[in-house]
Amino acid sequence: MRTVMFESLIKQDVAFFDGTMTGQLTSRMTNDVAAVVQPVRQIMNTLLVNMLRLVGGLFMCLFTSWKLTILASTMIGPVVYLTGVYAKWSKKLNLSIRVNMADANAVATEALRNIRTVRAFGADEVEVGEFRGHMGQALNDGMKDAYASAGVTAITQYLDFAATILILWYGGVAVLGQAESTLKIGHLITFNLYWNMLNNSITGLNGMLNTLVRAASAAQRVFEIIELEPDIPLSAGTENLGVGQPCAIEFRDLQFAYPMRPDKSVLGGLSFSIGAGQSVAVVGRSGAGKSTLVSLLLRFYDPQLGQVFVNGRPLSEYNLRQYQKRVGVVAQDTQLFCRPILENIAYGLDPEDVTEERILEATRAANAHGFIEDLDEGYRSMIGEGGARLSGGQRQRLAIARALLRRPSLLLLDEATSALDAENEGQVQQALDELVKSVSGNCTVMLIAHRLSTVMGADKIVVLDSGRVVEQGSHHELLENDSIYASLVQRQIAKQANTVSEAPQASHLSKEEPHGHEDDGNHKERKSKGKGKGGGIRRGDGGKDQAPKSDVTDSIDRLFDELRPS
Numbered sequence: 354m355r356t357v358m359f360e361s362l363i364k365q366d367v368a369f370f371d372g373t374m375t376g377q378l379t380s381r382m383t384n385d386v387a388a389v390v391q392p393v394r395q396i397m398n399t400l401l402v403n404m405l406r407l408v409g410g411l412f413m414c415l416f417t418s419w420k421l422t423i424l425a426s427t428m429i430g431p432v433v434y435l436t437g438v439y440a441k442w443s444k445k446l447n448l449s450i451r452v453n454m455a456d457a458n459a460v461a462t463e464a465l466r467n468i469r470t471v472r473a474f475g476a477d478e479v480e481v482g483e484f485r486g487h488m489g490q491a492l493n494d495g496m497k498d499a500y501a502s503a504g505v506t507a508i509t510q511y512l513d514f515a516a517t518i519l520i521l522w523y524g525g526v527a528v529l530g531q532a533e534s535t536l537k538i539g540h541l542i543t544f545n546l547y548w549n550m551l552n553n554s555i556t557g558l559n560g561m562l563n564t565l566v567r568a569a570s571a572a573q574r575v576f577e578i579i580e581l582e583p584d585i586p587l588s589a590g591t592e593n594l595g596v597g598q599p600c601a602i603e604f605r606d607l608q609f610a611y612p613m614r615p616d617k618s619v620l621g622g623l624s625f626s627i628g629a630g631q632s633v634a635v636v637g638r639s640g641a642g643k644s645t646l647v648s649l650l651l652r653f654y655d656p657q658l659g660q661v662f663v664n665g666r667p668l669s670e671y672n673l674r675q676y677q678k679r680v681g682v683v684a685q686d687t688q689l690f691c692r693p694i695l696e697n698i699a700y701g702l703d704p705e706d707v708t709e710e711r712i713l714e715a716t717r718a719a720n721a722h723g724f725i726e727d728l729d730e731g732y733r734s735m736i737g738e739g740g741a742r743l744s745g746g747q748r749q750r751l752a753i754a755r756a757l758l759r760r761p762s763l764l765l766l767d768e769a770t771s772a773l774d775a776e777n778e779g780q781v782q783q784a785l786d787e788l789v790k791s792v793s794g795n796c797t798v799m800l801i802a803h804r805l806s807t808v809m810g811a812d813k814i815v816v817l818d819s820g821r822v823v824e825q826g827s828h829h830e831l832l833e834n835d836s837i838y839a840s841l842v843q844r845q846i847a848k849q850a851n852t853v854s855e856a857p858q859a860s861h862l863s864k865e866e867p868h869g870h871e872d873d874g875n876h877k878e879r880k881s882k883g884k885g886k887g888g889g890i891r892r893g894d895g896g897k898d899q900a901p902k903s904d905v906t907d908s909i910d911r912l913f914d915e916l917r918p919s
């Protein structure tokens with residue numbers, strides 16, 4: 354059952370995971386499944402035995418004295434009613450217990466996954482408090498259930514006692530010949546024995562009911578997941594992308610809001626296209642919707658209106674599993690697995706697509722081969738959960754090798770160096786250069802960029818604001834117009850010039866301030882002019898061509914703020 358549940362979970366829409374926590378899901382897969390499976394084993398034994406005893410006892414009671422049977426059965430009605438009411442109430446309570454246990458599990462999982470942050474912020478007591486809150490609620494509900502169960506059991510036993518008194522009273526009267534019908538003393542004794550047998554089977558079934566009620570609440574949560582069908586099926590479409598062939602992309606009139614925030618429009622009629630083999634840089638203020646475009650291209654979500662076209666066909670017509678194998682992604686925050694490096698690089702590929710030669714080619718191009726070889730077990734080294742035993746830059750370089758090994762038709766680079774320090778950024782940027790260079794012409798590239806040098810290296814630049822394209826064109830076209838992009842570049846150049854002249858006094862400036870080099874913007878512009886189509890990303894090489902961590906996104910933010918009508 355766990356396998357079925359995991360199979361169902363893993364193919365759910367990304368939107369589903371936006372609304373749940375990992376710990377809640379693992380709790381469903383472990384605690385809830387166990388609560389369903391264990392009673393099933395018990396039930397097979399006890400249910401059968403008790404049912405046989407119930408039917409046999411009832412038959413023998415009726416056979417011995419139908420009048421006594423009817424009289425004694427008057428006590429069974431209240432017992433069944435009471436048990437039914439309790440079962441309904443207890444099911445709700447047990448559901449709440451399961452939800453609280455899952456929430457506690459979610460808190461623990463998240464805290465342990467982010468243990469460095471918890472420690473760094475001294476927040477261990479906060480996490481324990483939160484965990485205790487959920488567990489305390491579950492315990493309270495469990496106590497309520499235990500008291501109610503004890504109450505119901507006591508009342509049931511009183512009613513059972515009352516039935517015995519009724520049997521002895523009426524049976525005694527009948528034996529003494531004072532009732533309409535008479536009864537032999539031997540029949541009264543055997544009736545009592547049969548009634549006890551029947552009664553014991555009812556008590557046995559009653560005990561099972563408690564377990565069943567708990568199992569029912571767990572089963573509800575398990576089947577909710579198993580029966581859930583994703584809106585975006587993984588293998589429904591028939592179109593495929595050719596290996597190593599670049600694809601053309603078109604975003605047409607996209608309107609999109611995230612399912613978890615349906616009222617907040619993220620894209621409002623966005624349109625632009627990327628030719629096959631072109632590299633396009635998407636820039637825009639923070640929150641403009643740049644990463645959302647990557648998610649839509651990976652079909653994590655479908656837009657509410659408009660369509661994404663790949664090679665002129667709607668993305669929905671593609672077999673998603675095959676399509677995603679042809680897309681390489683290097684995200685802001687690389688996700689790696691607690692498996693050997695080799696498996697991480699070849700992740701998701703068929704074994705026949707992975708040869709030693711190709712892996713070495715990919716890791717060398719990604720500037721990762723050296724550090725992998727330095728590890729104790731080289732390519733077989735385990736890297737810890739989420740790649741915890743590697744630096745941020747090493748993780749990114751593995752991500753680049755992983756993307757490269759796929760021979761992608763479409764490469765998506767989502768601010769791949771934004772989370773790195775200057776030294777790591779330089780190395781990763783170099784690896785990205787290699788990546789884009791090596792795929793140039795064979796692969797379409799959409800990059801979300803924060804470095805001016807990266808933006809300038811692209812064939813086309815698309816500027817987004819509030820989920821719309823506000824301008825697009827090549828670096829030169831945009832510079833020639835009175836564009837936002839041109840203002841941005843001028844601002845960068847001016848800023849860097851200022852910084853250079855102030856450099857001796859500026860060493861104390863904060864990290865955000867561009868602590869630049871000589872005329873960096875002009876320098877890049879000249880280099881850019883000499884660069885052909887699909888030339889890829891420019892890199893910082895030891896500082897000369899390295900743009901200070903000139904955050905284009907940040908500058909664009911300020912620019913948009915200035916342009917905004919007051």
Ligand SMILES: Nc1ncnc2c1ncn2[C@@H]1O[C@H](COP(=O)(O)OP(=O)(O)OP(=O)(O)O)[C@@H](O)[C@H]1O
Pocket residue numbers: 371611612613614619637638639640641642643644645646906
């Ligand atoms: N999974 C999500 N669910 C709900 N809203 C989201 C989700 N992801 C992003 N958003 C919202 O969508 C908007 C666009 O986010 P997006 O990540 O595309 O911006 P961005 O341009 O890439 O920003 P940044 O440069 O800061 O990464 C933001 O307002 C963000 O809060």
